[in-house]
Amino acid sequence: MPNSKMELLGQAILPGKGFLLNLDIAKLHTGTKIEVPIIVQRGKKPGPVLLITGGIHGNEINGVEIIRQLISKKYNRPDCGTVICIPVVNIFGFLNQTRQFPDGRDLNRVFPGSPRGSLASRFAYHIMKEIAPMVDYCIDYHTGAESRFNAPQTRVNKDDIESKELAKVFGAPFVVLANTREKSFREALANMGKKVLLFEGGKSLDINDRVTQSGISGALRVMDHLGMRSFAEELKSMEGRSLQPVTIESSQWVRAKYSGMFHPFIALGSHVKKGDLLGSVSDPFGNFERIIKAAANGHVICINQSPIVNQGDAIFHISQE
Template sequence: MPNTSFELLGHSILPGKGMLLNLDIAKLHTGTKIEVPIIVQRGKKPGPVLLITGGIHGNEVNGVEIVRKLISKKYNRPVSGTVICIPVINIFGFLNQARPFPDGRDLNRMFPGSPRGSLASRFAYHLIKEIAPVVDYCIDYHTGGESRFNAPQTRINKGDEESMELAKVFGSPFIVLANTREKSFREALAKMGKKVLLFEGGKSLDINEKVTQTGIAGALRVMDHLGIRDFSEELELMEGKVLNPITIKSSQWVRAKYSGMFHPFVALGAKVKKGDLLGSVSDPFGNFERSIKATFTGHVICINQSPIINQGDAILHISQE
């Protein structure tokens, strides 16, 4: 991109400058505006445009925390190119500590949206039409749903070599080859030719320091790799650098055969072998306790941390080797 004025949402941003913008496209029934703050920082030199997002699901606060820290520590200020941060896409879901948009829909299943659709669909439309066209790369931060705690992992499309290179640079413990979900933000951006890293780590309504640090370090590595800014000194001080992430091509959920109290016996990220004891389910009255054993070998990439489960609930997500 030439080192000239950068246009976004009707505003002109000069090289070396920053601006706080608001994406304002709809109102609630109370007349309250849906305004989503967008923080834009330009470098003095030309370079790629990186979009960093969190909170597309309003209760996934760990992603919001990662983007917040990138901004508060001024890591979002590039030397080359442009960094656009949207810490909370679903601002009303965040206020309500709930996953969906105010109209009850999952915003991440509404893309590319419609100017005449539901509230969530209209918002998705404006995000794709007004923000996405200027973007080259995107890091989208998520967490596990409800009580399901995800090991830090980067999800990319199968067969996308450039995204695989970026995922390795990001350095989360696991790279999951997962095709895009229909009508998701990642699918919409991919169809526009944008490269997207979807980071999953932690669980809803929770902030985990290890997950946060993994997400921050990954963003710095990607920005360093893209020539946006040299973060070698910052990365040298950070712990837990992963040089060889484990690539997961397929995985399977272990589901509860009984309702009761769930006791996991394995650690998140651990490798288990067929026949290993994974945990147990017991009733609250001491009448029974049923063991859960691995039926295949793989790594534990998610654990349901709910102490009470129902028959059929997903309790452990394990890669298949």
């Protein structure tokens, strides 16, 4: 969208300027304000508006780290267009290192929200009303839950041609064609016609350098592709240069058939063939060890890193070819 005139949260955003704003829409029962810092950088020339978000789930720290580095290294300062960074959307979940919003709800399951709904729903409503309308593109950073470590991947709707092309530009090892979850932030933005890349990498309450690097370089490639700023030199010096991503149209979880101590044998991101050994589950007393084999060919896009699993736990996420 042309950015000749822009106003965000009552603040005029002038060309070539940066602003630190706070989204303040509610208080807790203690009177503590829920203030979410928003870092806005506008280029001197017109161009698209890119929203970069992390921490919608408060315990997904790696996304916060990616955006922190984008800001600290001044990569969020475009020559053309505007970059809006919200490193920690769920600020109280982040403080408490929990996934949920303070009212116990999953913020990513209440969009587009309601001005008269729950605390999380009201917060979602204000994001959609005050920020989302001016956005053209969004990169939303997430991680796997609990002990499930995701290979770096972008998720897009299979029918969204432009978003699929942007996912390839992003350059994560995998592009997962996945329908939007009902009432998620991605669905709400998509329903407004916005282009959204959802990045998954790593696990909750963890920071991984490889995941961080993938998330940073992907954002730079997207900004470069959109004509917001050239990052040719920066990308040339970064490790993990852009590869042709593997596109995944369907996948399935391998679940533990026994409870016990879990030993994965394969590396995350590797390609396996039917019959390959994936890992084993054994009891702690040396009485048994059950081998887990691949049921079909595919790439391993998530591994459960818990040393102990229960029967039925998801332990490997593998694409279906």
